[in-house]
Amino acid sequence: MYLRTTQRKNKDGSVTKYYQLAHNVRHPETKRTTAKIIHSFGRADELDRDELVRLCRSIARVCGVEVIDPLDAACSKGGLPADVKILRTLEYGTVRVIAELWEQLGIGKVIREATHDKGVDYDKAILAMVANRLCCPESKLVVWERWLNTVYLPECGHFKLRQLYEAMDILHENAEEIEKQIFHQVANLLNLSVDIIFYDTTTASFSIDYEDEDDGLRQYGHAKEGFWAPQIIVALAVTREGIPVKSWVFPGNTADVSTVETIKKDLRGWNLGRALFVADSGMNSTDNRTELAKACGTYLLATRMASVSEVKQTVLSTPGRFREISESLQAKEVLLENGKRYILCYNPKEAKRQALHREELVAMLEEEISKHKDRKINNKWAIELLASRRFKRYLTITGHDTIRIDRKAIKEAAKYDGKWVLETNDKNISVEDAACGYRGLMVIERCFRSLKKTQIKMMPMYHWLPNRIESHVKICVLALLIERVAELTCDKPWRKIRLVLSKIQATEFATPGHHFYQLNELPIGAKFTME
Known part of the structure; x- marks a missing residue:
């Protein structure tokens, strides 16, 4: 009908x-x-x-x-009774998932125990700042002034700006114990394997004209992005799953190789068991290897092939067949008479890519040089080529002060195509595990990308006090911890998780006697994401 x-x-x-x-x-x-x-x-x-x-x-x-008749005078506001008012709509899904993980992982409990005698729920203030890094990274002023009014975090809405800063100071005072307890709780909860610890450093620069005084953190240094600016060094240790273990902040003029002693000392009392320390070639120095080997410590470090003589002359030329581990990874073991153990790795696909790239560069050089009859090095075009990071390694200067292509350098560069060398003092680790373990170092690179660029956006930093700078970094690392747990649980990147959760909104209504909230219908994928 x-x-x-x-x-x-x-x-x-x-x-x-x-x-x-x-x-x-x-x-x-x-x-x-x-x-x-x-x-x-x-x-x-x-x-x-x-x-x-x-x-x-x-x-x-x-x-x-x-x-409900929308034209009825008694229901004049879009189908609602006349005495019901719509006050605002708040983002609900993302912040509530973050708050739930905050408690499930025991982060809130650890911080509450460290600040129980302060009289203020500083754990909630830190939660607000961590949630902001994962939703819409802003300064602490904006978090207090505007952002908390756009999300459903009623437990965090009563704080004053000074209390956010006080929470940062308290976090700094108790950072060592808080980080240790949080990591062990998360490791037990997620049954994490802590047999391999990946370590690396990155830089975080500041838009200021002058560096700090001698005791300040913001010192001039060469940023990872390639420019010279006042900066800090941020060091991070993570598990093979990308779960942060601990973070450190060093002055911006600190060399990477000088940080390992501090890292080893700080982690010594963490009872991590037999942990293999994996790091890039920037950490490989005689002092660092000695420090890492203390108390039977094991390490797996990348080695600069072209600058270490025994690697360049012996390891790369040692005969022996590569063992195929995967389609894009082959490896073989090289044991030297001095007792050192090296793992020579080779990626055939990467070797072809590097060879093709070099051929293109050489062709560009040949074309550019052929345009000029006068090839003296004082010409502008020659100066630019010799100063170029792309081309200078394939150029040389003759005895007549002219520029030409260095065919010997091109042949020498081909020896390194698709190869990298690892040095380890672990006599028990297999060639396969060593090669795959180092490839896992890319997980920390992904963590740094999230911290600095894609999600959490650690920069720009608006703090200048050393303790506030360190606290800001710790807050960003806590956000990284929640992000990684969510990604491992859902098997999706945080960007996609956030996209679905941000569609879950809570609308606030008011009547003369009550306030209440109503959620919208769950979007597609939200149920799976929230389980």
Whole structure:
């Protein structure tokens, strides 16, 4: 049964509509369905609308549903009673998942125990700042002034700006114990394997004209992005799953190789068991290897192939077949007479890519040099080529002060295509595990990308006090911890998780006697994400 609309065209060209209550019946002979008119309501332009509404409501009562007339004076605000007001709509999904993980991972409990005698729920203040890094990274001022008013975090909405800064100071005072307890709780909860610790450093620069005094953190240094600026060094140790173990902040002029002693000392009391320390070639120095080897410590370090003589002359030229580990990874072991153990790795696909890239560069050089008859090095074009990071390694200067392509350097560079060398003091680790373990170092690179660029955006930093700078970094690392746990749980990148969760909104309503919230319908994928 349905409401049927028919129309008739009048002589003057106008159209008259009629409403009829009808239902379909099947003709006994033709077996075709035809509409049977039960009742005619008459012309649409002469219809009493209220009668139709009353009919709808009488049918609705029988069916147990409610009919709301949007034109009813008693329901003048989009179908709501007149005394119900819509106050605002808040983002709900992302912040509530973050708050739930905050408690499930025991982060809130650890911070509460460290600040229980302070009289203020500083753990909630830190939660607000961590949640902001994962949603819409802003300064602490913006978090307090605007952002908390756009999300559903009622437990964090009462803080004053000074209390956010106080929470940062308390976090700094208790950072060592808080980080240790949080990591062990997360490791136990997620049953993490802590047999391999990946370590690396990155830089975080500041938009200031002068570095700090001697005891300050913001010192001039060469940033990872390639420019010279006041900066700090941020060091990070993570598990093979990318779960942060601990973070450190060093002055911006600190060399990477000088940080290992501090790292080893800080982790010594963490009871990590037999942990293999994996780091890039920037950490490989005689002092660092000695420090890492103390107390039977094991390490797996990349080695600079072109600058270490025994690697360049012996390891790369030692005969022996590579063992195929995967389609893009081959490796072989090289044991030297001095007791050192090296793992020579080779990626055939990367070797082809590097060879092709070098051929293109050499072709560009040949074309550029052929354009000039005068090839003296004091020409502008020659100076630019010799200063170029792309081309200078394949150029040389003759005895007549002219520029030419260095064919010997090109041949020498081909020896390193697709290869990297690892040095380890672990006599028990297999060649396969060593090669795959080092490839896992890319997980920390991904963590740094999230910290600095894609999600958490550690920069820009608006702090200048050393303790506030360190606290800001710790807050960003806590955000990284929650991000990685969410990604491992959902098997999706945080960007996609956030996209789904951000669609879950809470609308605040008010009546003369009550305030209440109503969630919108869950978007596709939200149920899976939140489980």
